[in-house]
Amino acid sequence: MGLRLAQDQALEDILRELGQVAEGVNTARCIQQLSRRYDVRMPICTAVCRMLFDAAVPGQVLEELMRRELKREL
Numbered sequence: 001m002g003l004r005l006a007q008d009q010a011l012e013d014i015l016r017e018l019g020q021v022a023e024g025v026n027t028a029r030c031i032q033q034l035s036r037r038y039d040v041r042m043p044i045c046t047a048v049c050r051m052l053f054d055a056a057v058p059g060q061v062l063e064e065l066m067r068r069e070l071k072r073e074l
Contacts, residue, residue, distance in 0.1 A: 005051055006058045028052060
């Protein structure tokens with residue numbers, strides 16, 4: 001899944017070719033919804049969801065994550 005996303009393949013195409021559920025795809029969306037509901041910042045989960053559901057470019061998303069302001073995270 002990850003390799004194919006990094007190769008700029010669309011999620012729908014990957015899932016169709018797999019012919020089965022890709023573990024973590026639905027979970028990522030649920031986690032993102034919960035993080036918003038409870039106002040918990042989860043930048044990695046947000047980045048994964050952007051790549052999965054918003055067609056964000058993986059290299060650009062990674063760069064944005066690496067350029068985040070450093071801070072203490074619990």
